[in-house]
Amino acid sequence: MFGRLLKLVLAVTLLGAVYMAVTMTVGGDRRMLLIGQTTHAHHQLEMACETCHGSSIFADAEVAEKTLNKNCRKCHENELKAAKDSHSRKRFRNPRMAEYWDRLDARRCTTCHIEHRPEITRASAVTVAMDYCVACHSKGEQDIRTTRASHAGLGFETCATAGCHNFHDNRALFEDFLLGHAGQPEPARPVVHGLAARYRARPVSTDKALKPGDAIAPSAALAVPNVLEHWADSGHARAGVNCTGCHATDLAEDAPKTQALAHWIDVPPMNVCMACHKPQAKTFVMGRHGMRQHPGIAKPRNAQRSLARLGLSQVMPVSMSRWLSDPAVPAWMTVGEARLPMRADADPALAIDCGSCHGEHALDTTRAEVEACASCHDDLHTRSYFDSPHHMLWKLERAGEAPPGSGVSCASCHMSKLEHRGQVRTTHNQNDNLRPNEKMIRSVCLDCHSLGFSLDALADPGLIRKNFTGKPGVHVQSIDWAIARSRSNPDAPEN
Template identity: 40%
Template sequence: MNIQIRSAWNAFRQSPHAPKWLTWAAINVSIAAYFGFGLVAPASVSKTAWLPGETTHGHYQIEMDCNACHDPGRSADGPSGSDVMQDACIRCHGEQLDRAKDTHPAKKFRDPTNAERLAVLDAQNCLSCHQEHVPEQTLTMGLTLPADYCWHCHQEVADSRPSHRDMAYDSCATAGCHNYHDNRALYEKYLDDHHGQPDHLELASLPRRSTAASLSGVFRPDRPLAIDQADHPATQSVDQRVLDDWATTAHARAGVNCTHCHGGNGDTAWSEAVAMESCQQCHAGQVASFQTGKHGMRLAVGLPAMTPDQARLPMHAGQAHAQLDCNACHPGHRFDTQFAAAEACLQCHADDHSLAYRDSAHAALWQEELAGSGAVGSGVSCASCHLPRIEGETGIWVNHDQNANLRPSETMARQVCTHCHGLEYSLSALADPRSVASCFGDAPTERIESVQMAHAWFLQRQAKRDARLKKP
């Protein structure tokens, strides 16, 4: 304490107003501490009281981690509308939008010819279209702007495309037509290339995965291990069931021993619990993708694992407190991927779509594949659609982000359905809410027109070109 402050303090202590001032100061300090704590407290501490409104379907799981989006350095009074970091959106979603070949990335609008458009709608800022904590104006996919804004920038489309002339100005983003970001399954060339396909392709099959090729880290598959080669410490009592289960797995077949997962091999101590980080040594890609979807997003920001009792979607009460980690679908020690692909999901999920799965044609195909009467790859489980097998640099691997192709759902058409169905049929089924609700137990009632329209457009263009060539 320097001298000036000390003498001021002494003078103050002797003043008649001291007690009142101290009470006021104490109240202020505790208010500041209350709010300050809200800013710096660990994400697991409840901060619901500071939320201005319900958080979106995409983000509510991590809403307690205010600093994931709000910059705590910018305002002293707690999170506000002006301290949201666009960088944060990009950090979590940038890669995903790049992969989707975003049709409207911020950089597209750097061109000065767009200045006039941007003055009305700043398309370089995520927040222009995705606000938070405003449930009354939030649409699906966190959109907080009515979908007719496409018109603002694309009014000329009715002139350049006669086919679009009579369309409603708010119909651009209707299912099966266009998306703002992700048009991987909707651009003209792709649509035309898949024109005229039958509803059911002759060769209807999903690719096989190449798990060994997708391994990360230093471990490389080795000779198969037998029960008597298990390397758990002699002091550790182990149920015979554990040994039997382990011995039948792909792990034992590839030389993965007890201590690879449990530790206890010299440097580390044996631990009965096995955390996600242990799997991560060898399966980094599966872990990373798990963390960007709704199953693993809480673990990604350091919050405790998601449990069904916190969900907004309907869940089976019996699983209310099940932890969403790797073991939720891969219980030790079988790591049975057939169980994981449908039975595991149905232990938790209880919405109409999930419950309808068992009666669908797809489920019958899956049962046939399991029974051996159907060809390998001909069955359709929950995982076939939601944890799709993706072509990567190292071969086919399982994307554990079940949100990556969920919305907009046309992404799923390209990644999954078109292995077995024509594109037009796939888009039509995905656009039909009845078909989705029955888990594709019903054929689509209406046909999406985009495939036909794209084809007609290319034919017209070709005809014009031919006519020009024929002119003398």
């Protein structure tokens, strides 16, 4: 019996070893090789290893790390540039900064962010101790405890956790910015957010508006309950976009109706939406919802090419080489794949695309601002929103009892409005101002609140969980200290 068992175990081991060797060198699902859970940011693309690990097999460790860092920058560099990165790679590549390289090498993202290490991953995917500022700011002219009297007794673990500093993005925390907004009172309510007001009260073209009778679609499609009504009431109908605009896109605009139906597709791909809504699509693929469409994601390995390189393409049957293909990154994230708490009644198979928030025919931006989010997300912050002052303002605006732009929806904060060449657009990259949350101050909070209140509110995790129902329980002293320093030493350089 032992002999038979031994043979069985050896056979299974051999098969497993061959399979693993093939997946590593030719193609196949390599997720079993992951050394640990991928972070929330990257788990959606973990099957496309080459997105980050771009160096060739058995490349030198230094080369491999450089490639890894290069790939980090490929996706995150623009974001860091926009954030006026306080510890930019460019600054630290300067040889004059060489003495800091051994302390904390800010030239490399992997110094502080290592993937697949959940056991050491802290907030913002940091994988070093949170008092990392001590590495450089505790010695010589950088010793913050001696250069700033206010910082003398502070622990380095508080630098980035008390709402005062961030490693990269300090746009709302620079001393000159603090001084510029010092003493600001809380604005009187209701406050109207200018861009939101312009967006919500935007004029809708009526000269091209289509009626239900203008719809060009197969009768079976028109018979689907609510579809026609939703479309007729949508921005598409008001802007003159007929059914064929999405369902028969390869058709000439003036083609006859009969021809249109021949080109009909029941479920248009999201490329159809993207073709017209380019700015929204561009930011959507940068956020968590749409990142699987990010252009930086590596293509699956070509098993045929790998086999040819190994001289096996003639030996291996085509069906086998197909079986060895890398799993393609799914087009969209589904609710079931989310790491954040989701509602039990949310469909786990629901793919997050334009239609899942806006509705396929209604294209309801109002629903997309609140109800769509709350139909899936089920964390305390989301649930508390409905009892918060923000929601009360939203309800008043919806009821017409408050001016447009005064209501605060989920999207007001997490998908803020931007102005580009005179047009108001919604960023669909909800991560753009999410972490660290101080990123929100300039783009969102200051529209309605003072800087002091915003700093305090965002530094209070309890208040955030309650969706800002109540007063901040903590006070960030940044502004007080900046004022005191500027008074005592008006010539001191600001930063």
